[in-house]
Amino acid sequence: MKFFIDTANLSEIQQAQDMGILDGVTTNPSLMAKEGIAGEEEVKAHYKAICDIVEDKVSAEVISTNYDEMVIEAEALAAIDPKIVVKVPMIADGVKLIKYLSSKGIRTNCTLIFSAGQALLAAKAGATYVSPFLGRLDDIGSTGTALIKEIKTIFDNYEYGTEILCASIRNMTHLLDCAKIGADVATSPLSVYTALKNHPLTDSGLEKFLQDHAKAEEAQLAAAQG
Structure with missing residues (x-):
């Protein structure tokens, strides 16, 4: 299982990198805001700083929801560094964008996945990763790990190359359950990974x-x- 860290904090990213466990980074507008990062150029500079720390796979999220605007934004993000993976929301124009970026050789991470159908749609469009949100499903009385099992069964059935990136991981139980199921990637706060050693x-x-x-x-x- 690959370990991504879900943060925009450079110190935490460096700590995970120094531990030798880091395979990638996921971010979102909320995490950027938490670090006081605002404005297009400042956000791009911060993504570049993250890329300078890690070996590969830094998810950078588009903000637009209109296809034409998303294309411009996605291509600008991808141009920051070859390590960038464009993070795209599960909306109609997002699926269309995934197909377009895939045809250009740009990696994508389809985020805000809450059903097996959404994951299947993203995989059909050529997403590099799909990000089902475990914790948020648990919050509404569903079982996040059950969704991971469904997605894995579908992907295995048709040998999709899309990787399952388990997101909204809140604790070690979430992480270990995803590992037992055979998910490809987990992304979580650094505290979840460091707790594994205890x-x-x-x-x-x-x-x-x-x-x-x-x-x-x-x-x-x-x-x-x-």
Whole structure:
């Protein structure tokens, strides 16, 4: 499973990169606003700064919802850096844009997927990734992981090359469930990934090892002085 980090915070992206676990980055207008990034040129500069940190796959989202305007915006985003993946909403003009960008060799991430039908439509149009939102489905009483299973079954049936990018991951359970199902990618806050390393037996085991090491050194020192 590939690990993407869902943020526009350069420090968090660098931390994930330094850990050696980072395969890509997803962002959206809300995450940009959270970092105080506003204005077309400032947003483009920030995307470039992200691309300079990671090896590949930085999802940059179009804001327009009109096809002609989306084309202009998408091509401008793709021109920032070869690592850019254009993030496109699941709307009619978005599907049309995915088809167009796919024909131009520009990678796409179809976002705001909440049904298997939407995922199928995006895959038919040539999306590189589809992003089903687990947490938001859970919020309305649906089961996000059930959707992941449905999408995977359909994609496997017809051998679509589109990858399933699990989004709106809120905790380790979401992440591990997606991994068990066989989703291609997860995107989440850095805190979800760092939480994977935690286990009380790891902590207690390490503490015991260090205590035993300290005792052995003390005994060796005492023997040398004796």
